Amino acid sequence: MSVTQAATDEVLIARIAQGDRLAMQVLYGRHHVRVYRFGLRLVRDEQTAEDLISEVFLDVWRQAGKFEGRSAVSTWLLAITRFKALSALRRRKDFELDDEAANAIEDSSDDPETVVQKKDTSEALRECLTGLSPDHREIVDLVYYHEKSVEEVAEIVGIPENTVKTRLFYARKKLAELLKAAGIERGWP
């Protein structure tokens, strides 16, 4: 069989398990940009994010035979990416996964006064999205950009489904607070 665009991700994984490099190229072509962007939003460093991609897809090459198809391939890829990103962050001496570090990251973005000067709500919103804590940023990206369901986010992040819902709600509340501090009212909350 030739590997065509019509082949599903699951079929590609089955072929990768047999050592099919072409199938690997097709799968890489389909998913590497989203994997890169998800990783980049977590590690905030382009070089590290590029290294992550190689590591993630090399894991896919090695573990394809163990993929059971209980979740979508894209969900599996994002779960591996998250694991690799957190490992990379732990290796970085200047980063610790606690609230203090999260606050430090928030400080690296523009302060509310700078944001409000941009006078552009959309741009301010993007700035505030960047200023969220890693946990909040991650869940916002998974739901809005990667279009993952509650169940899939729970699987990727490794938390209960109810926690997924409440975490996103409080991420949105935090976002609203940042916007309000920047002088932008959206009618909620």
Add this chain to the structure above:
Amino acid sequence: MMALSKKMLEQEPSEIEMLLPWHAAGTLNARDARRVEEALANDPELARQYAAVRGEYEETIHLNESLGAPSARAMQKLFAAIDAEPARATGSLPLSARIATFFASLSPRALAWSASLGAIALLLQAGIIGAVLMKTQTATFQTASLSTGAPITRELGAAAPSRALVRFTPEARVADVTALLDSYQASIIGDAKGGMFRLQFDKAMSQDELTALLGRMQREKFVNLAVAAP
């Protein structure tokens, strides 16, 4: 419905409020999507919150899309690493993967033809069996008549498997008949006069055994008559 939205941050969010982001992304199941739609239609405050969610959704996509793409270096590094991996033993795939691979290997046209041929074969088989049943079961009730040409002495030597004549009810389906034959370990060896089928059991039975068995068979839902074959 107004209770669904919360004005104050201190209040716990409602289930519907928490589902708004997934509704915006279109990843809710049909039931939840309907619940959210109904709530939005009846709660202006929730609708305002949803407008904010839509804005977050759009800007999150915009933000991620602006991140660009990785350089070709990442791919080169990956395939260099793959080349350095030990050669993979080409073991057999799990059955599910083999089935998925097989169907994926067929062109849509081949797949459509295979399905059509399979359906035609099934229809033909069902038609033939159905025709035989219909033909034999429309006859009026008749008892099996004793063949005048039958020998009046028993055969010597190894006992032959017992046989019977059976008439099935008109509503008996092929599956019912098959199940019945299986349960009695019998097979149809020909159709006889008057809608009776000639059955052969897989063993020889004494007269008493056969009588008891046929009595039991006679009481089956899909059997009109069961008598010993001459």
